[in-house]
Amino acid sequence: MSITIRKIAKDLQLAVSTVSKALSDSYEISAETKRRVLEYAEKLDYVPNLYASSLKQRKSHNIAVVVPEVADSFFSSAINGIESVAQTKGYHVIVYLTHEDLKKEEAILRDFRGGRVDGVLISVSGGAKRNSPIHDLSAKKFPLVFFDRACEEVEAAKVLTDDFESGYKATQHLIDRGCRKIAFLGTSEDLEIIDLRRMGYESALLSNKIKSKKKFILRCGNSEEENYSLIHKLLCRKDRPDGIVGSIEKLATLSYTLCYDLKLKISRDIKIVGFSSLPFASLLNPSLTTITQPAFEMGRTAATLLFNILENKKGEVPNQRIILPSSLMERSSTKK
Amino acid sequence: MSITIRKIAKDLQLAVSTVSKALSDSYEISAETKRRVLEYAEKLDYVPNLYASSLKQRKSHNIAVVVPEVADSFFSSAINGIESVAQTKGYHVIVYLTHEDLKKEEAILRDFRGGRVDGVLISVSGGAKRNSPIHDLSAKKFPLVFFDRACEEVEAAKVLTDDFESGYKATQHLIDRGCRKIAFLGTSEDLEIIDLRRMGYESALLSNKIKSKKKFILRCGNSEEENYSLIHKLLCRKDRPDGIVGSIEKLATLSYTLCYDLKLKISRDIKIVGFSSLPFASLLNPSLTTITQPAFEMGRTAATLLFNILENKKGEVPNQRIILPSSLMERSSTKK
DNA sequence: TTTATTTACGAAACCGTTTTCGTTCCCTTT
DNA sequence: AAAGGGAACGAAAACGGTTTCGTAAATAAA
Numbered sequence: 001m002s003i004t005i006r007k008i009a010k011d012l013q014l015a016v017s018t019v020s021k022a023l024s025d026s027y028e029i030s031a032e033t034k035r036r037v038l039e040y041a042e043k044l045d046y047v048p049n050l051y052a053s054s055l056k057q058r059k060s061h062n063i064a065v066v067v068p069e070v071a072d073s074f075f076s077s078a079i080n081g082i083e084s085v086a087q088t089k090g091y092h093v094i095v096y097l098t099h100e101d102l103k104k105e106e107a108i109l110r111d112f113r114g115g116r117v118d119g120v121l122i123s124v125s126g127g128a129k130r131n132s133p134i135h136d137l138s139a140k141k142f143p144l145v146f147f148d149r150a151c152e153e154v155e156a157a158k159v160l161t162d163d164f165e166s167g168y169k170a171t172q173h174l175i176d177r178g179c180r181k182i183a184f185l186g187t188s189e190d191l192e193i194i195d196l197r198r199m200g201y202e203s204a205l206l207s208n209k210i211k212s213k214k215k216f217i218l219r220c221g222n223s224e225e226e227n228y229s230l231i232h233k234l235l236c237r238k239d240r241p242d243g244i245v246g247s248i249e250k251l252a253t254l255s256y257t258l259c260y261d262l263k264l265k266i267s268r269d270i271k272i273v274g275f276s277s278l279p280f281a282s283l284l285n286p287s288l289t290t291i292t293q294p295a296f297e298m299g300r301t302a303a304t305l306l307f308n309i310l311e312n313k314k315g316e317v318p319n320q321r322i323i324l325p326s327s328l329m330e331r332s333s334t335k336k
Numbered sequence: 337m338s339i340t341i342r343k344i345a346k347d348l349q350l351a352v353s354t355v356s357k358a359l360s361d362s363y364e365i366s367a368e369t370k371r372r373v374l375e376y377a378e379k380l381d382y383v384p385n386l387y388a389s390s391l392k393q394r395k396s397h398n399i400a401v402v403v404p405e406v407a408d409s410f411f412s413s414a415i416n417g418i419e420s421v422a423q424t425k426g427y428h429v430i431v432y433l434t435h436e437d438l439k440k441e442e443a444i445l446r447d448f449r450g451g452r453v454d455g456v457l458i459s460v461s462g463g464a465k466r467n468s469p470i471h472d473l474s475a476k477k478f479p480l481v482f483f484d485r486a487c488e489e490v491e492a493a494k495v496l497t498d499d500f501e502s503g504y505k506a507t508q509h510l511i512d513r514g515c516r517k518i519a520f521l522g523t524s525e526d527l528e529i530i531d532l533r534r535m536g537y538e539s540a541l542l543s544n545k546i547k548s549k550k551k552f553i554l555r556c557g558n559s560e561e562e563n564y565s566l567i568h569k570l571l572c573r574k575d576r577p578d579g580i581v582g583s584i585e586k587l588a589t590l591s592y593t594l595c596y597d598l599k600l601k602i603s604r605d606i607k608i609v610g611f612s613s614l615p616f617a618s619l620l621n622p623s624l625t626t627i628t629q630p631a632f633e634m635g636r637t638a639a640t641l642l643f644n645i646l647e648n649k650k651g652e653v654p655n656q657r658i659i660l661p662s663s664l665m666e667r668s669s670t671k672k
Numbered sequence: 673t674t675t676a677t678t679t680a681c682g683a684a685a686c687c688g689t690t691t692t693c694g695t696t697c698c699c700t701t702t
Numbered sequence: 703a704a705a706g707g708g709a710a711c712g713a714a715a716a717c718g719g720t721t722t723c724g725t726a727a728a729t730a731a732a
Contacts, residue, residue, distance in 0.1 A: 002451075004718055015682040020720060030680060050450040051391035052718035055687050060387075070415060070431075071615075076407035083433055092447075095406075095431035097419055111428075114386040115338075256619045279407075283592045285621030340688055351712040356690060366710060388688035391717050 003044050062092045066122040068100045073277040074295045081299025102127040109138045119143035119306045126189035143309040147302035152192050159302040161326040163193045166291045167200025170245045170273045175208050177334050179243030183216040185251040197247045231258050246274035271334040286332035293326040339380050398428045402458040404436045409613040410631045417635025436558050438463040445474045455479035455642045462525035479645040483638040488528050495638040497662040499529045502627045503536025506581045506609045511544050513670050515579030519552040521587040533583045567594050582610035607670040622668035629662040
């Protein structure tokens with residue numbers, strides 16, 4: 001039997017309301033009574049029941065972070081950024097993993113509607129339609145901020161990078177390094193950011209009068225094995241690409257593995273640039289040229305935005321759209 | 337205003353208890369009534385209030401995973417392992433990050449006592465004393481399973497690897513490759529697993545009649561910069577080590593960075609073996625020889641154990657101690 | 673001195689479920 | 703026909719806090 005506010009009240013000959021107020025440091029209670037209550041609570045090692053207070057107060061002091069996975073440098077850094085601000089606000093951050101499974105994501109969001117969290121920061125998983133009804137509904141039900149991977153048509157705050165430009169820059173960089181047959185590794189489902197990166201890629205090709213080939217645009221899936229064989233096939237073509245844009249971290253590293261396996265020398269035979277926030281991209285063999293997003297900063301910004309909404313600061317645009325700059329970090333994988 | 341069971345009851349001219357039972361598919365309720373309730377609930381998009389039911393039922397259907405950080409391949413994989421079993425049990429897993437801050441860890445555990453979660457899986461942060469009172473108390477308060485980083489003297493289930501043996505193996509491997517001046521990079525606080533790894537290291541040195549030097553045993557901290565300069569100092573000594581055991585993933589990769597900066601050629605000038613579950617350790621330059629723990633499997637096992645406790649399966653030893661094997665993956669960083 | 677105001681506390685309602693007992697009503701038994 | 707036994711549902715008490723609204727005493731204002 002856990003110790004409750006009622007027990008404290010009885011033992012101290014006080015009303016439960018008095019104890020409750022004393023514990024929350026209400027002005028209605030005298031210093032002396034507060035002291036008695038605090039002391040006794042401490043002594044009994046009283047811990048308030050979360051569910052009782054949340055039920056009554058209609059707030060949980062929790063925010064959710066919903067991400068596809070955590071074994072990705074972008075997400076793990078972003079989570080740290082989010083935590084850094086949640087902490088100052090006295091909020092807990094709860095991490096939910098979708099494993100790129102839209103069904104799971106929907107289940108999680110639906111579950112939130114029960115009041116589990118006060119707000120949500122989300123980077124949607126593949127397959128989330130641009131105007132997913134569930135995301136839309138959720139955004140109307142409670143504060144929701146997209147970061148990095150958003151649903152375009154859902155009205156909510158968003159923290160993004162300029163993915164079109166990033167795709168363009170990555171591709172242009174490869175072209176500058178002499179590549180002419182550049183492949184783009186994307187995901188199978190229609191994620192907006194991947195689409196934009198691909199459009200940037202295609203636009204760069206166009207600017208340089210290079211024909212974009214369907215065969216060089218891969219739609220990778222969720223399974224490592226499947227992706228392995230897809231890229232394998234790509235790299236075994238007669239007109240094998242001489243450059244790769246890996247629009248997801250794991251696709252870039254997987255390309256490395258394939259080059260190893262196929263005895264292709266990265267940078268000489270084929271140049272690679274990957275989207276990644278890996279702290280040790282420079283330790284890879286060869287060091288990987290990356291488009292690096294300000295992951296921590298994006299998390300921080302998104303969380304700040306969320307708290308602005310929660311605290312209902314006026315003067316704030318409700319559905320802000322913030323674009324943070326990402327940068328091309330040139331390394332050996334694209335050396336001439 | 338959210339829609340509640342009470343509204344459904346009123347609209348359908350039923351008692352709240354009837355609706356509640358219908359929703360939980362109780363045998364007391366006729367099929368017809370169930371159908372009506374379900375249909376109407378669906379129509380109104382009813383979502384049960386989590387706090388109300390948890391308050392009443394005294395269970396949350398949540399389990400917590402408490403880890404120092406998530407930007408570490410071991411932890412991110414372990415989390416996936418945990419999730420894989422939680423999912424089959426209909427439980428949510430909530431990830432808490434301590435950032436290796438014991439104060440924060442204590443606050444989190446204390447918070448749990450309010451009933452936030454039904455059970456906890458924890459890998460303690462540095463500085464957690466062997467018999468930390470808070471962990472001890474927590475273990476008595478609710479189901480708690482340690483994985484990887486445990487508090488030795490706290491009575492609770494544990495899923496571990498043989499860290500002494502791993503430290504020994506790593507060191508012996510370096511000796512076999514010709515190293516004689518081997519450094520051990522550990523953490524500053526007394527984590528049991530690090531201690532065991534270090535003892536394995538020292539034991540291997542002893543077996544080979546190599547004197548262990550205090551100066552070669554580094555106690556790294558939490559800040560990257562600090563660790564950088566610590567290792568920097570180590571590698572600039574006149575009698576610079578010819579081998580390094582990195583007992584934490586980030587210490588191994590940091591050593592790489594330092595070798596780069598100091599123009600030391602890894603494997604020729606200095607050999608490195610690191611504890612890591614990085615999927616792309618083989619992509620590093622040079623590929624990193626690792627002690628790899630079965631991270632996913634450990635997560636899975638720990639979670640299974642926790643659910644056994646939650647379900648109170650008899651015939652199960654309450655405080656099992658399971659040791660899983662880790663393996664030395666030989667790669668280029670320790671080539672002769 | 674009377675009236676207003678403040679201070680410090682208590683009683684009770686409430687948050688939205690679950691759960692325990694009843695209580696009907698109807699159908700078997702004997 | 704009386705007793706017994708389900709089947710289907712309702713009333714009300716929890717769960718452990720918070721919050722509103724009183725109220726008595728103490729203090730200040732008139």
